[in-house]
Amino acid sequence: MxxxxxxxxxxxxxxxxxxxxxxxxxxxxxxxxxxxxxxxxxxxxxxxxxxxxxxxxxxxxxxxxxxxxxxxxxxxxxxxxxxxxxxxxxxxxxxxxxxxxxxxxxxxxxxxxxxxxxxxxxxxxxxxxxTPEFDGRLLGERLADLRMPLPQLMLFGSMQVEGADIHPMRHALKSWAGFRHTAKVMRRFVVDKVRHGRGTRLVNGNxxxxxxxxxxxxxxxxxxxxxxxxxxxxxxxxxxxxxxxxxxxxxxxxxxxxxxxxxxxxxxxxxxxxxxxxxxxxxxxxxxxxxxxxxxxxxxxxxxxxxxxxxxxCIWTPVSLLRKPDGSVVKYPHIFIDRAMPGCIAVDPQGRRFVNEGTSYQTFVRTMHERGFTKVHLIANRDFVRRYGLGLARPHPFNPQPFVDAGYLVEAATLAELAQKIAVDALQLETTVQRFNEAARRGEDPEFGKGVDAHSKFRGDQTHQPNPGVAPVGVGPYYAVALYPGDLSTxxxxxxxxxxxxxxxxxxxxxxxxxxxxxxxxxxxxxxxxxxxxxxxxxxxxxxxxxxxxxxxxxxxxxxxxxxx
The missing domain is CATH 3.50.50.60 (FAD/NAD(P)-binding domain)
Known part of the structure; x- marks a missing residue:
């Protein structure tokens, strides 16, 4: 003993x-x-x-x-x-x-x-x-004993990205500060990949x-x-x-x-x-x-x-699913990066909004449970996807087409066509978007208050005014991704x-x-x-x-x- x-x-x-x-x-x-x-x-x-x-x-x-x-x-x-x-x-x-x-x-x-x-x-x-970033090289050989983050939350297989990286990376081709930050992170990753076979800049929970x-x-x-x-x-x-x-x-x-x-x-x-x-x-x-x-x-x-x-x-979170040709499933947690941004809406099986999209992941799924929803959809247009991404589909310059081809994203030229593809009532979806857009043009969301409470306002795009969480859905083509109830842990x-x-x-x-x-x-x-x-x-x-x-x-x-x- x-x-x-x-x-x-x-x-x-x-x-x-x-x-x-x-x-x-x-x-x-x-x-x-x-x-x-x-x-x-x-x-x-x-x-x-x-x-x-x-x-x-x-x-x-x-x-x-x-x-x-x-x-x-x-x-x-x-x-x-x-x-x-x-x-x-x-x-x-x-x-x-x-x-x-x-x-x-x-x-x-x-x-x-x-x-x-x-x-x-x-x-x-x-x-x-x-948690400040950590240099994984300090662990030496023991780095291989540390669990890596979920692959779907990294770039290029092992490049970890924290919240502070997202804004500058989105603006890498629009501002000098964004380009400089992105180049620094990318340079570190390339050197790590050559020397260590993986990224060693560790962020967030990792x-x-x-x-x-x-x-x-x-x-x-x-x-x-x-x-x-x-x-x-x-x-x-x-x-x-x-x-x-x-x-x-x-x-x-x-x-x-x-x-x-x-x-x-x-x-x-x-x-x-x-x-x-x-x-x-x-x-x-x-x-x-x-x-x-x-x-x-x-x-x-x-x-x-x-x-x-x-x-x-549990700690609930909405989850989208990518079904791969080999039968495996990639699960993506929609914690806040896309759904809190201005220009998207979440709709229930009838095509109606049912929640403040910028609310906490806990409240989002709890609301699904209370309403008996086992699948809802997050909807946005091409401009939104290029600017913010949608689930596994990354923002520009990444191309969303492979995710459309895989059935992960649903693409349609009009809202009526999108409604047919995601099996919701077309008239109801069009009415929902029209009603949302009328108030969103003023930066308002009288139905659910997105961007009004301190939390969803903070989670939104701080460069967008007057409401960081609200903008009209805009013109097509449109995209939808199915969201299911999920959890980060029990x-x-x-x-x-x-x-x-x-x-x-x-x-x-x-x-x-x-x-x-x-x-x-x-x-x-x-x-x-x-x-x-x-x-x-x-x-x-x-x-x-x-x-x-x-x-x-x-x-x-x-x-x-x-x-x-």
């Missing part, structure tokens, strides 16, 4: 934050990762934790208060507000951020994104932070995963890949370790202080999705292949609770308390067992206050778990010394 202080199962933001924290507090830590790649769902994400009262916002002259953050969370969560979890989060989130910046290579930069429910009391800006992975290595955390956890070792009701499989051998690991479940939810588990997700047969997940609910299953064997009322909670994990301790059916902590990230039943309970409302709590409760484990060690040492005395 192998012994260590802490075993962390999973290597996303929650697991690696906990591992780094525990190691910095003097504990011996082993991270076991089921797949051959570290980073989990975090590596696919935007890498923006939602952290109230963070010190980073002060860099751009903004401030926040705990009272405002609590007021906002009470308004967003309503009856789902959990005093213990929320208080623990608000007491520790900013401290976690400061700790990680002091004791690791994790860094964040300010981003004045408004909270997603920006009209509610207590809403603020810059609670969502961005940069966060890389910074955590790099910090864990430097801190002396032991990291095992291709090591699935088979079962928890439970003695007298307490979790004492975990049985894993490594190099075809079953190895028992004794965890002297605790085991943290951070395996990343169950998005890749078809059976669990069929049980918990609305309209599961029409629903598409973007989670990595290893996220099959291992942490949830392990916890249940030790007496944990998987709350059926929240088991199906968040309905095991019930815990504010110390990240996993609870049993009697609401008592199971000794030695913790959960964070997607294995923990989210304190947000399926709501989504702002960008990074999963990553922020994941890192914070990973940090809380590690500190609680370390404090437990201190209490044990104090007791031992007292007995000796």
């Amino acid at each position: 192998i012994e260590t202080d802490v075993v962390v199962i999973g290597s996303g933001a929650a697991g690696l934050t906990a591992a780094i924290t525990a190691r910095q507090l003097g504990l011996e830590v082993l991270v076991v990762e089921k797949t051959g790649l570290f980073g989990g769902t975090t590596a696919y994400s935007g890498g923006a934790p939602w952290i109230p009262c963070n010190h980073v916002m002060k860099q751009i002259g903004l401030d926040d208060s705990r009272a405002a953050a609590e007021t906002y969370l009470r308004a967003v969560l309503g009856e789902a507000f959990d005093e213990d979890l929320v208080s623990s989060y608000l007491d520790n989130a900013a401290a976690m951020l400061a700790f990680m910046e002091r004791h690791s290579d994790v860094r964040f930069k300010p981003f004045p994104l408004p909270d997603y429910e920006s009209d509610l009391p207590g809403a603020a800006r810059c609670r969502s932070l961005l 940069a966060l995963a890389a910074r955590l992975f790099y910090s864990a290595i430097r801190a002396g955390v032991t990291l095992w890949k291709n090591t699935p956890a088979l079962e928890l070792i439970v003695e007298e009701g307490a979790v004492r370790g975990v049985l894993v499989q490594r190099d075809f051998h079953r190895i028992a690991i004794q965890a002297r202080r605790g085991v943290l479940l951070a395996t990343g939810g169950y998005g890749a588990n078809d059976k669990m999705r069929a049980r918990y997700i609305p309209f599961a047969e029409h629903h598409h997940s973007l989670q990595p292949e290893g996220n099959v609910g291992d942490g949830i299953h392990l916890g249940l064997t030790a007496g944990a609770v998987h709350d059926l009322a929240h088991a199906g909670d 968040v309905g994990g095991l019930d815990t308390n504010g110390r990240a301790q996993v609870l049993n059916a009697q609401r008592q902590p199971i000794p030695g067992l913790y959960a964070a990230g997607l294995d923990m039943n989210s304190m947000m309970r399926g709501r989504y206050p702002g960008g990074g409302s999963s990553i922020g709590p994941a890192m914070t409760f990973g940090y809380i778990a590690a500190r609680h484990i370390a404090q437990g060690r201190a209490r044990v040492e104090q007791k031992r010394l007292a007995e000796v005395a």
Whole structure:
């Protein structure tokens, strides 16, 4: 049997934050990762934790208060507000951020994104932070062990692009600043491709995963890949370790202080999705292949609770699908890049608008669920596609025709023809566009308020006036892309308390067992206050778990010394 202080199962933001924290507090830590790649769902994400009262916002002259953050969370969560979890989060989130910046290579930069429910009391800006780009070359050979982003979110196979790149790249042939920025990014990529066979400029969630992975290595955390956890070792009701499989051998690991479940939810588990997700047969997940609910299953064997009322909670996003000739399917998440821009509309199966297209991805799909829609369409004209792109179809100078030929985009000369091709009522679609265009010419959207609320206004094209989110659809030819309900991750994990301790059916902590990230039943309970409302709590409760484990060690040492005395 192998012994260590802490075993962390999973290597996303929650697991690696906990591992780094525990190691910095003097504990011996082993991270076991089921797949051959570290980073989990975090590596696919935007890498923006939602952290109230963070010190980073002060860099751009903004401030926040705990009272405002609590007021906002009470308004967003309503009856789902959990005093213990929320208080623990608000007491520790900013401290976690400061700790990680002091004791690791994790860094964040300010981003004045408004909270997603920006009209509610207590809403603020810059609670969502961005991860600065990371030089993947620092990882050396270990770069190959880091999960890459989804290929469909990169250019030329491995060129990563962050939000700050989009505007200058769109204007690469229109302004000197745009050309200079694009040339710099392209030059770096070409050199990387020649020397390393791939891009090494890491951004967004891949940069966060890389910074955590790099910090864990430097801190002396032991990291095992291709090591699935088979079962928890439970003695007298307490979790004492975990049985894993490594190099075809079953190895028992004794965890002297605790085991943290951070395996990343169950998005890749078809059976669990069929049980918990609305309209599961029409629903598409973007989670990595290893996220099959291992942490949830392990916890249940030790007496944990998987709350059926929240088991199906997810971070929703509309998804478009490209079906390739080999039968594989490419899933593209329409987070905000296209649908928030001026000049497009989303229509339901009757050809009517049904939502503010610039709303959060969570609200967009939740509205689809509430209305019973399993497929809607995003519609724009050729000028829009050339300027902003549409899903997988990139802006000019890329050509959208291959996506039309593949059936991903529907093209038509007139709205009537488009309506026939996407099977909606032609008169209704024409009426919808006409009504939208009349107000859009004035920069208005009286029906859904796109570009009026702080969030959708921020997400729009800031060079377009008077409303960054609204412009007429314009003349043909027209394009449509089908959008389906999807998710970026599940968040309905095991019930815990504010110390990240996993609870049993009697609401008592199971000794030695913790959960964070997607294995923990989210304190947000399926709501989504702002960008990074999963990553922020994941890192914070990973940090809380590690500190609680370390404090437990201190209490044990104090007791031992007292007995000796």
